[in-house]
Amino acid sequence: MKYFSLEKLLDENGVVTRCPKKFGQRLSVVAYVGQFFESDRVYTELEINDIIRSKIAFSDYVLVRRELVDFGFLTRSADCREYRRAAELPTVESILAKF
Numbered sequence: 001m002k003y004f005s006l007e008k009l010l011d012e013n014g015v016v017t018r019c020p021k022k023f024g025q026r027l028s029v030v031a032y033v034g035q036f037f038e039s040d041r042v043y044t045e046l047e048i049n050d051i052i053r054s055k056i057a058f059s060d061y062v063l064v065r066r067e068l069v070d071f072g073f074l075t076r077s078a079d080c081r082e083y084r085r086a087a088e089l090p091t092v093e094s095i096l097a098k099f
Contacts, residue, residue: 004024004028006028006032009029016033016057018057018058024092026067027071027095029056030064030068031089031090031091031092033051033055033056034074036051036054037074037085039085039087042084043083043084044081044082045065045080045083048068048074049061049065052064071095072086072090072095073085073090
């Protein structure tokens, strides 16, 4: 992956201003948002959505939530009522290596 600086997408408050179309860049956004969840805490979907919305200025928080789970930053219960941060967060590089 060509070097990408996430800072280009952040406003002065650390909020992501737009959703990149390129997979690797979007993955960097997902990894950035993933760091704002506490370990050893159970979250509801509403709480997850609220945290995501506080970190992105674009409307597709559902995509970010889905990718947080798909790429291993969060785990979700079978009934989708409980979310937890992964014990060990993956790196962007480790995820990209799978593709």
